[in-house]
Amino acid sequence: MSYRFDFLALLPYWREFLWGVLLTLQISATATVSGFIIGTICAIARADGSPFIKRLVATYVEVIRNTPLLVQVFIAYFGIATLGVHVSANVAASIALTVNVGAYTCEIVRAGLQSIHRSQMEAAECLALSRTQIYWHVVIRPAIERVYPSLTSQYVLLMLASSITSQISAAELTAAANRIQSVTFRSFETYIAVGFIYLVLSFVVRAAFALFGQTVFTRRRKLGTAL
Amino acid sequence: MSPIVKLTDVHKYFGTYKVLEGVTFEVPRGGVAAIIGQSGSGKSTALRCINALEAIQGGTIDVCGHAIQDPELNRRALRCDVGMVFQSYNLFPHLTVEQNIMLAPTCVKLMRKPQARDLAHQVLAQVGLAEKAEHYPEQLSGGQQQRVAIARSLAMKPKLMLFDEVTSALDPQLTGEVLKVMEELARGGMTMILVTHEMAFARKVASQVIYMHKGTVWETGSGTMLDSPRTAELRSFVNNGL
Numbered sequence: 261m262s263y264r265f266d267f268l269a270l271l272p273y274w275r276e277f278l279w280g281v282l283l284t285l286q287i288s289a290t291a292t293v294s295g296f297i298i299g300t301i302c303a304i305a306r307a308d309g310s311p312f313i314k315r316l317v318a319t320y321v322e323v324i325r326n327t328p329l330l331v332q333v334f335i336a337y338f339g340i341a342t343l344g345v346h347v348s349a350n351v352a353a354s355i356a357l358t359v360n361v362g363a364y365t366c367e368i369v370r371a372g373l374q375s376i377h378r379s380q381m382e383a384a385e386c387l388a389l390s391r392t393q394i395y396w397h398v399v400i401r402p403a404i405e406r407v408y409p410s411l412t413s414q415y416v417l418l419m420l421a422s423s424i425t426s427q428i429s430a431a432e433l434t435a436a437a438n439r440i441q442s443v444t445f446r447s448f449e450t451y452i453a454v455g456f457i458y459l460v461l462s463f464v465v466r467a468a469f470a471l472f473g474q475t476v477f478t479r480r481r482k483l484g485t486a487l
Numbered sequence: 488m489s490p491i492v493k494l495t496d497v498h499k500y501f502g503t504y505k506v507l508e509g510v511t512f513e514v515p516r517g518g519v520a521a522i523i524g525q526s527g528s529g530k531s532t533a534l535r536c537i538n539a540l541e542a543i544q545g546g547t548i549d550v551c552g553h554a555i556q557d558p559e560l561n562r563r564a565l566r567c568d569v570g571m572v573f574q575s576y577n578l579f580p581h582l583t584v585e586q587n588i589m590l591a592p593t594c595v596k597l598m599r600k601p602q603a604r605d606l607a608h609q610v611l612a613q614v615g616l617a618e619k620a621e622h623y624p625e626q627l628s629g630g631q632q633q634r635v636a637i638a639r640s641l642a643m644k645p646k647l648m649l650f651d652e653v654t655s656a657l658d659p660q661l662t663g664e665v666l667k668v669m670e671e672l673a674r675g676g677m678t679m680i681l682v683t684h685e686m687a688f689a690r691k692v693a694s695q696v697i698y699m700h701k702g703t704v705w706e707t708g709s710g711t712m713l714d715s716p717r718t719a720e721l722r723s724f725v726n727n728g729l
């Protein structure tokens with residue numbers, strides 16, 4: 261074992277690392293927000309939609325959960341190109357990750373919806389609230405509060421999994437690393453550095469979610485209960 | 488005076504299982520009806536039918552001018568006139584006491600937040616919990632939660648209040664504080680129907696006691712009916728101290 265580490269060789273490339281970090285964050289933030297919206301709508305549709313809608317959503321969820329993310333990314337990338345629409349690799353990556361995380365979000369939020377006892381809806385009904393009002397105030401909010409830790413894990417996982425989109429040369433962090441190691445020939449150092457950066461990113465994303473949760477779910481903040 | 492609630496020959500099935508077999512009674516404005524009876528005799532079901540939480544298969548129910556059996560029934564209008572309190576409180580755990588109470592007035596009556604907050608404090612004072620407005624349900628005792636649930640209903644200014652065994656989950660001391668609130672409501676002229684196992688309370692507060700047995704009104708009368716039951720079933724029910 262006479263390998264001599266030389267992390268200094270990476271220093272001149274800090275800008276590319278930084279760009280990679282920003283793009284990773286951008287792609288995963290986009291997918292998180294849109295995936296959350298899609299997933300939540302799907303969860304409600306699956307709980308309360310017509311039989312056809314229910315089956316449609318179930319099919320979407322099962323197809324996504326039972327195929328590799330990498331394949332989904334390729335299908336999105338080449339599929340969109342085949343439709344004659346020109347989108348950058350970054351956009352294709354965001355779309356693929358959105359569709360992917362939407363399915364997982366659907367399952368998580370669905371579990372949350374199921375955890376809300378019928379008596380809660382009945383109480384709201386007895387207060388003359390409309391169906392939409394009941395859903396919004398009494399079902400969705402507490403349901404999401406309840407599954408918030410699972411959602412956080414899922415979105416951290418998404419951020420890490422976004423490295424896969426380097427395969428369609430989306431310009432995120434792993435792609436940056438691939439380029440840097442090919443010019444510095446310092447592969448080991450590069451990927452150690454990148455691994456470390458992902459580690460930090462995970463902590464940052466987790467912290468951001470915790471902070472956001474404390475702001476939105478006021479009860480947790482006031483009672484000091486952990487999310 | 489015309490009744491606020493009138494049930495006429497109400498029949499209710501769960502599948503083929505008959506729960507209500509021709510229930511008939513009426514409650515006048517300002518009346519307090521206590522429904523008593525063994526577990527499984529259909530008391531909760533009767534109460535739920537009055538609030539259109541269950542569909543009925545026969546007979547008619549008129550509640551504050553709403554025909555419950557009508558397929559076109561406007562449920563939300565009905566529930567503006569009827570308040571209901573359950574054994575398990577059913578407060579919304581993610582909202583403060585105040586928010587629990589403000590929800591319906593702001594959503595349904597489109598009341599502005601400041602007015603709704605004033606209203607919340609007013610009904611909270613009525614149940615003796617003015618200082619708990621900022622608390623969350625889980626920070627309150629069972630008795631306090633139940634009083635908040637009553638306040639939440641009162642905020643909608645109902646013409647009729649339904650109580651389904653609201654003290655059954657509480658120990659005697661907490662039961663007392665909830666019953667006190669209900670007694671004050673009755674004295675204030677609120678029309679109430681309550682399912683209860685508190686015989687002393689029924690005797691004292693109810694203007695009318697309805698003994699249900701096997702899905703029918705087996706015996707009905709004033710509170711003194713409990714001291715001299717006509718039917719053997721009510722006699723054994725009263726004697727068993729149930």
Ligand SMILES: Nc1ncnc2c1ncn2[C@@H]1O[C@H](COP(=O)(O)OP(=O)(O)O)[C@@H](O)[C@H]1O
Pocket residue numbers: 501504506524525526527528529530531532533
């Ligand atoms: N949703 C339901 N489905 C089927 N059976 C029910 C349902 N609700 C109540 N029952 C049955 O109807 C009968 C009367 O119930 P209930 O009105 O709750 O009685 P009580 O309140 O007097 O104890 C019971 O035998 C109960 O098992």
Ligand SMILES: [Mg+2]
Pocket residue numbers: 530531532652
């Ligand atoms: Mg009952």
